[in-house]
Amino acid sequence: MAIARLHGGPLDGQIVPIEDVEDRLIVPYSETQVVYDRRGDAHNTGTDDGPTEIDYWFDESLEDLTLDDD
Numbered sequence: 001m002a003i004a005r006l007h008g009g010p011l012d013g014q015i016v017p018i019e020d021v022e023d024r025l026i027v028p029y030s031e032t033q034v035v036y037d038r039r040g041d042a043h044n045t046g047t048d049d050g051p052t053e054i055d056y057w058f059d060e061s062l063e064d065l066t067l068d069d070d
Contacts, residue, residue: 002042002052009034009058018054025056032063 004016010029018025025036036056043053 002054004036004054004056006036007055007057009036009061011036012058021052021054024059026062029061032061034061035059 002018002021004018004025006012006014006016006025006027011027011034016025016027021038021042023038025038026033027036035058037059038054039057040055044050045052
């Protein structure tokens, strides 16, 4: 298992466990979905340095985001 570190967008700073490493993540957010694209190489890929970490950066929302929603 690996973890995705999300950068930018409404989920900035979140860490998401992922089973399969993909170039693109589509993550549920409120009543829509947001898209994050992979950038860079994986970190911590050894057997003794913790879970593999991959950076994903915000690309788009599949619908308009309203960040003021409660």
